[in-house]
Amino acid sequence: MAWLAAKRDVDVNSCHNVGAITHSKVSKRMMFACIFIYLISSSTVSQAIIPASMIPVELNDTTVFTFENLSRFPEITHFVSTRKGGVSEKNFSSLNTGFHVGDDNFRVSQNRRILADSLGIALEKFTFANQCHSANVALVDGAGKGRGAFDKTDAFPNTDGLMTSVSEICLGVQVADCVPILLYDPKNRVIAALHAGWKGTIRKIASEAVSKMLRHYGSRAENIYAGLGPSNGPCCYEVGEDVSREAVKSFGSVKDIVIPVREKGKYIFDQWKANFMLLTDAGVKPDHIEVSKICTQCRSEQFFSNRALGGVSGRFMAGIMLKKVRQH
Numbered sequence: 001m002a003w004l005a006a007k008r009d010v011d012v013n014s015c016h017n018v019g020a021i022t023h024s025k026v027s028k029r030m031m032f033a034c035i036f037i038y039l040i041s042s043s044t045v046s047q048a049i050i051p052a053s054m055i056p057v058e059l060n061d062t063t064v065f066t067f068e069n070l071s072r073f074p075e076i077t078h079f080v081s082t083r084k085g086g087v088s089e090k091n092f093s094s095l096n097t098g099f100h101v102g103d104d105n106f107r108v109s110q111n112r113r114i115l116a117d118s119l120g121i122a123l124e125k126f127t128f129a130n131q132c133h134s135a136n137v138a139l140v141d142g143a144g145k146g147r148g149a150f151d152k153t154d155a156f157p158n159t160d161g162l163m164t165s166v167s168e169i170c171l172g173v174q175v176a177d178c179v180p181i182l183l184y185d186p187k188n189r190v191i192a193a194l195h196a197g198w199k200g201t202i203r204k205i206a207s208e209a210v211s212k213m214l215r216h217y218g219s220r221a222e223n224i225y226a227g228l229g230p231s232n233g234p235c236c237y238e239v240g241e242d243v244s245r246e247a248v249k250s251f252g253s254v255k256d257i258v259i260p261v262r263e264k265g266k267y268i269f270d271q272w273k274a275n276f277m278l279l280t281d282a283g284v285k286p287d288h289i290e291v292s293k294i295c296t297q298c299r300s301e302q303f304f305s306n307r308a309l310g311g312v313s314g315r316f317m318a319g320i321m322l323k324k325v326r327q328h
């Protein structure tokens with residue numbers, strides 16, 4: 001975020017200024033103290049890249065979270081929405097962005113409008129897929145802009161990933177425990193939004209998206225940045241034999257990804273680690289990947305969690321958009 005970067009600059013500069021304008025013993029001590037604090041804060045910043053918690057951003061009517069790594073690129077807008085500030089009730093309370101979960105459509109439309117207005121993005125630019133836990137990634141051109149924004153019937157069918165190099169299209173996925181993944185290649189100006197639950201993870205949608213970016217846009221994997229958003233974490237995400245078996249089939253050795261728990265036949269599925277591994281195996285640099293480490297089940301008051309809400313839940317949205325290219 002620009003404001004965050006600006007705040008850091010002010011903090012750092014204020015330290016240097018103190019050191020530069022004074023010459024007494026006391027000021028020297030202060031200068032060393034400032035340099036020490038600066039070094040500590042610098043190392044905290046660089047360590048915070050992977051993994052990190054996301055940055056909360058308070059908007060007019062709601063709060064969204066942003067990734068620190070993607071926030072460094074002013075030419076894109078991205079966000080992960082929260083439950084705050086909407087008009088839906090009960091398990092959809094309050095900012096449910098999903099038409100497909102049993103909420104009142106009018107309320108969902110209002111919620112999307114509230115979110116879009118708060119972000120300063122026209123709702124007509126929001127573009128969605130009818131997600132089905134696949135590894136399919138659709139390429140979105142100018143004509144695809146706005147599909148699914150007002151009605152789920154015209155969203156991209158049978159697709160869990162959207163990718164584009166066209167400006168002013170806000171690609172969105174909707175989740176409540178599954179992993180939302182945002183990708184950006186700043187060299188070739190390509191973005192993607194992916195929905196990766198356990199099925200999408202096992203079907204390797206993250207790998208498919210990277211390879212599609214390489215094939216269709218000439219991207220190089222080492223230039224791609226990724227953010228893995230709030231989702232069911234390894235603290236909570238228990239699965240049964242069926243999921244464990246599928247994961248073994250897909251990943252081969254899954255020592256760190258599917259971890260047996262004491263109770264027989266139960267496992268923890270670490271979908272953060274699994275998707276991190278898929279991305280690095282595809283050539284994305286580990287230090288280009290930010291894992292939010294926010295567990296939706298632990299923080300279900302802030303983010304929708306299908307499990308925490310007993311299987312009936314709203315959806316929050318992760319979105320990414322290339323801003324209009326400025327003409328010089």
Ligand SMILES: [Zn+2]
Pocket residue numbers: 232233234235236237295296297298
């Ligand atoms: Zn948890």
